[in-house]
Amino acid sequence: MAPTLGNFALWLSLFFAIFQFFTSRKNNKLKFITVSVNGLLISSLISFFLLMYVHIVSDFSVLNVFQNSHTTKPLLYKISGVWGNHEGSMLLWILVLTIFNYFIFKLYNKKNSAFISKTLETQAFITTGFILFTILTSNPFERMIPAQENGLGFNPILQDPALAIHPPLLYIGYVGFSAAFSISIATLSVEDGEKIPWHIYMKPFVLAAWTFLSIGIALGALWAYYELGWGGWWFWDPVENASFMPWLLGTALLHSLIIVEKRKSLRAWVLLLSILAFLLSVIGTFLVRSGILTSVHTFALDPSRGIYILIFAALLGGYSLILFGVKSKRYFDNNYFTFFSKEGSILINNILMVVICSTVFLGTIYPLLIEALTNNKISVGEPYYNSTVIPIMIPAILVMGIGPILGWGKEDKSKTLKKIFPTILLTTIMTIFIFLIYQSYSVIGIAGIILAFWIISNNLLILIKKDKNCSMGMIIAHLGIGLVILGITSSSVWQEEKITKMKIDSETKIKKYNIVFEKINEIKESNYVALRGDFLVYDDKKNIITILKPENRFYLIKNNFTTEASIHTNLFRDLYIVLGEGNLNDGWIVRIYYNPLVIWIWIGSLIIFIGGIVSMNINLRKLKILY
C-alpha cells in the first residue's frame, strides 16, 4: 500500500510542478499559483516520508529497500538509508527543491508579482526536470516481485552518523543555488528588473546554500578522517570536487552581492555567477551519477541516466547562458574600483575564487578531454591540485585578512598601516609561539601558519573593537576560515606517523607518548563481529591518559570489512590508532598518527556555519523591511 501511495504522490508532485510552470508563466491567478506551490510541497513531502516509512518497516517488496536495507540495520541507518542510494537521494533532492520553491513563493507580493512568477516558473521547470528524471530512470518505489525475505544490506562503511546527515546538508547547498539561478533568470527576463530589489531576494538563498554546503563538505571530510583509517580527509576525488566547485563560486557570489548592495556595481557578474553556481551543481551531479568517470563514491553506472541529466543540463545551461548573453547589457556599469579598498579586495578575491574553481574544474574533466581526443588515459590527482590551487589560495587568504579592515571607496594607506599594526604584531608573536612548540620548519608550514594567524588576529581584533562597519556574521565566518587553515596547515606539515608491529604487552613511543598494547578483545554485535585492541596511552609523566580501542570489523551480511580508527582528541593534537593485520603469535601491525591541531578544522567549520547562520538572520531582517 505505502509504496503505491508513494509512487502516486511522486506522480502528483510531477503534476503540480507542471501546473506551477504554466500558472506562474501566465501569472494571472494567484490562487492557482498558491495551490500548485503548496500541492508540490505537500506531495513531495508525502512521497519522501512514505519512502522513509517503507525503509523503516523494511518493506522488501520495494526494490530500493531490498537493495539497500536489512532488518538488522539500526533505525538511524534505516532512515539515512533513504538518501544513501541514488534513487532515494533524488527524492530528497526534489524535496529540498520544493521547500526552496515554497520560500520563493513567500516573497510574492503585489509589487513584484511578475518577477516572482517568473522565478517560480524557472523553479518549476527545474523541479519538473528532476521529478521526470526520477520517475523515468530511477524510481525509488519500483516494486520487487515476489517480495523478498530480507534485504541485501547496506555498505557498513556508510553506516555512520556524520555520513547520515552529510547528504541532506550538501543538497541544501546545491539546491539552494537553484533559487539563486531562478532569481537570476527572472532578473534577466522581466522588463523592470532594475527596479526590483533582486539582490536582497537572492542573498538569503545564497547564504543558506553556502552555509550548508560548507558544513556538509566539512562533515564529509570529518567522516573520511575517522572512517577511512589513514588520517587523511580530503582526496581531490571528483565527487569532492563536485561539491567544492559550487562552494568556491558560492563564495565569490556571496561577496559580490555585498558590492551590489553597497555600490550598485558588479550586477551582471552576480547574475552570471549565480547561473554558473547552479549549472556546476547539476554538472557535478552528472559527473557523479552518469558513471562517466570512475570514482570511489560513484553512485550508479547507467548511461541513460547520464544522457538524461546531460540533456537537462544542456537545456538549463543553453537557455540561461544565451539569455545572459542577450539581456545582461543593462546590468553592466562603469564604476571605478580602487584596489586598496573593501570593494577592491572583494573584487580580487572574486577573481581568485573563480580562477581556483576553473582550475579544479579543469583538473576534474581533463582526463576525460584527453581520453575523448587521444584515447589515452591520464590521472590528475592530489599532487596536481597541491601545486596549482595552493599558490592561488595564498594571495586570496592574504587579501581576505585585510579586506574587512579597509573602508569603502578610497582608503588612506598610512591609516590602514596603523590599523593593521596590532595584527601584524599578534601574528608574529603567535607564529613564533607555534614554531617554538612544534620546532619544525617548512616553507608551506610557515606560510600557512602566518596566514592563519593573520586572519584569526584580524578578525579577533575587529570582534573586540566591536567595529560597526563590519557584519557580525562575516567576522565569525572569517574567524572560522582562519582556524580551518591553522588546522589544515599544522596537521599536514607536522603530522607524525609510526608504523610498527606490536605484540600484546609490548610498547611503542610517539612524540612524548608511550603506548602499551594491553589486550585484544572479541566483539559480537547484531550485524558484525570484530577484533578490538586495547592500547593504554601514557604521557611523559607516566600518567595514563586514555585507552584507545581501534577495531577491525567483519560485517556478516554484506561480507565486508571495515577498520575503525580510535582517536584521542584534545585542543592541541589527535592521537590516532589503526589496527592492521596480525595474529596472536606474530603480533599486529599498528599504525599510530600524531596529528597536531586537527580539531581546529572541525571547530573552524562549525564557526563558519554559525557565522553563516548569523548572517542569514541579518539578511532575512533586511528582507522583512521590504514587506
Next chain:
Amino acid sequence: MKKQLLIIPSILFVLILSTFFYLLIIERNPSELPSNLLNKNVPNFKAESLLKNENFVSSKEFGNEIILVNFFATWCSPCRDEHVYIKRFANEKGIRVIGINYKDNSNNAIEWLKNLGNPYSDVPIDKDGRIAIDWGVYGIPETFIVKSKGIIKYRHVGPITKKIYKKINLLIREIEQ
C-alpha cells in the same frame, strides 16, 4: 565590454557538454586501461616452470607464431570462469597459450589444472608478482595477444567472456593477415 564577448560562456558550455556526450555514447568502460606495452616487445624474463623441470626463458619462447599470454591464479574466481574459453583457444583454434601463474600456491595450481584441464603449453611461475608488473598487469585475469617477433598487439583486462572470445579470435585473424 563588447557584446560579442558575452557569448563566450555559452560556447564553452556547449564544448564541454559535447565532450561529455561523446564519451557517454561511445562504448567505453571507464575502468579499462589501454596497455602501455602495445606494439612493443614482450618483457624478457626467466622463471621456474610449473609443469616442466627446465626454466621458462621468454627469449626462447616468443618469436614465430601468435601466442596468447594469460595471467591466472587459483584464488581468483573470474579466472575459473574464463578457463573454458582459454581451453577453446588451445583445443579448438590450436593457439599456443602460455599461462603465467600469478602469486599462487604451486600445488593448488597443479591440482587446478588437473581438474579443469590444462590448455597451457607452459606455465611459468610468478611467485612475487614481478613478472606481472613488467607486463603492466594490474588485475588478474589479464590476457595478451603476442604476434610473431614477440610484439604485444592487444591486452584484455578481466575474464574472457563469449563476447571477448569472439573479439580476440577476430583480432588474431586480422593479425595473421
Next chain:
Amino acid sequence: MTNKTFIIIISIFLIQFFLNSSYTVEPDEVLENQKQELRARDISKNVRCMICQNQSIDESNAPLAKDLRIIIRDKIKEGNNDKEIYKFLTDRYGDFILLKPPLKLSTLALWFLPFIFFIIGFFIVFVNNKKSKKI
C-alpha cells in the same frame, strides 16, 4: 567458544581481508636509511594505485600497491634516481600511474591554463577599471 579460538577464527577472516587490502605502508617495508625512506614515501605519494581510484599507493590497501612500494624501495637501495624510478613505472603502466601528470604537449593546457585564467581575470578587471576611470 573460548576467547582465544574466537580471536583465531576472526584473524583468519581478517587475513582474507588483508590479502585484498593490507593497509598502507607496513613495518617490514620500511627502509632503515631514513632519508631513503622519506624519498620512497614522496615517490609513493605521486604514484597512483591502479585499481583503487584516485588514491596513491602510499595510502592504498591493494596488494599491487604494496608490490610497487617494495619495488620503489628496492630501486632506491640500488641507487636509482627518482627519474629512473618514474620511468620504470610509466614504461609499464603508462602516464596513468602518475597522479601528477607529466608536462607534455597533451598536458600543456592542464598545467598552463590555471596561470592563464589568472592573467585573464586580472586583465579584464584592470582594463575595465581603466576605462571606467576615464569616464
